[in-house]
Amino acid sequence: MITLEMLPLPAGTSLVPGGVQTVSLQLERGEILWVTGPAEAGKTALLETIALRRPVASGAMTLLNQDAGPRITRRAHKLLQQRIGYIEAAPLFMDRLTIADNIALPLEMNHASKADIRRETQSILQWFALESHARSYPTTLSQTTRLRAACARALISQPSIILVDEPALTLCAGLRDHLLSTIRGLAKNGTTALLATQTLPVGASLEGEILHLPQHKPSPEIAGPSMPEEGVAAPHILVTRDERLLP
Numbered sequence: 528m529i530t531l532e533m534l535p536l537p538a539g540t541s542l543v544p545g546g547v548q549t550v551s552l553q554l555e556r557g558e559i560l561w562v563t564g565p566a567e568a569g570k571t572a573l574l575e576t577i578a579l580r581r582p583v584a585s586g587a588m589t590l591l592n593q594d595a596g597p598r599i600t601r602r603a604h605k606l607l608q609q610r611i612g613y614i615e616a617a618p619l620f621m622d623r624l625t626i627a628d629n630i631a632l633p634l635e636m637n638h639a640s641k642a643d644i645r646r647e648t649q650s651i652l653q654w655f656a657l658e659s660h661a662r663s664y665p666t667t668l669s670q671t672t673r674l675r676a677a678c679a680r681a682l683i684s685q686p687s688i689i690l691v692d693e694p695a696l697t698l699c700a701g702l703r704d705h706l707l708s709t710i711r712g713l714a715k716n717g718t719t720a721l722l723a724t725q726t727l728p729v730g731a732s733l734e735g736e737i738l739h740l741p742q743h744k745p746s747p748e749i750a751g752p753s754m755p756e757e758g759v760a761a762p763h764i765l766v767t768r769d770e771r772l773l774p
């Protein structure tokens with residue numbers, strides 16, 4: 528269903544010397560995989576690669592049993608993308624279209640009938656409690672509502688692969704729980720899901736396997752990016768001497 532073999536992915540040089548890790552994995556239909564790891568571990572890079580948003584330079588990748596590696600054809604790229612839903616960290620919309628029209632776009636691009644588009648859009652708007660925003664424009668929405676709209680857009684065509692980056696899983700517990708129960712339902716029908724977060728959400732009911740990134744273990748003297756310790760000089764903006772700025 529999804530296989531990666533020795534796929535090179537970027538990672539922070541503080542985590543992996545040289546800044547490149549190689550990832551191999553195999554996922555079957557209906558599997559859910561949590562991808563965890565610290566900042567710069569390569570979680571988004573992995574999702575973007577499977578979403579076919581970044582080229583595969585070497586190694587091998589198959590998606591839905593089709594070659595999606597370095598020699599992917601333009602036709603396979605287009606057909607596979609229609610079967611992948613990606614909920615990005617900061618989703619982009621077409622700002623001149625309403626939320627309802629943005630959400631309907633994947634069905635429009637799949638040449639669904641007008642009646643199907645109207646029915647499915649109405650139904651997914653309700654499912655993600657977006658009816659009151661249907662005629663709003665993306666720039667007028669809050670961050671959480673944009674993520675709800677991104678979930679609706681990614682799921683409207685019942686993709687075979689669903690990829691979720693961190694904010695939709697951590698910004699709002701209500702959205703997270705609704706999204707996870709929706710994904711569990713889709714997984715029962717064969718959808719494969721990859722969910723990326725720095726740490727596994729507490730209090731959510733979790734199912735699935737876990738992949739820790741980076742795959743290359745940091746050497747002891749190379750700790751991950753850390754917060755400054757005592758004795759580190761604070762930047763000037765934090766040591767203002769202008770009394771008038773103090774509360």
Ligand SMILES: Nc1ncnc2c1ncn2[C@@H]1O[C@H](COP(=O)(O)OP(=O)(O)OP(=O)(O)O)[C@@H](O)[C@H]1O
Nearest residue numbers: 537538539540565566567568569570571572573725
């Ligand atoms: N196109 C690229 N070329 C080279 N390096 C890249 C590229 N894109 C990302 N990186 C680097 O790869 C590393 C992993 O980035 P990525 O966004 O995948 O991390 P992440 O695990 O999602 O982190 P976070 O939890 O902060 O979102 C970072 O060090 C980043 O600077």
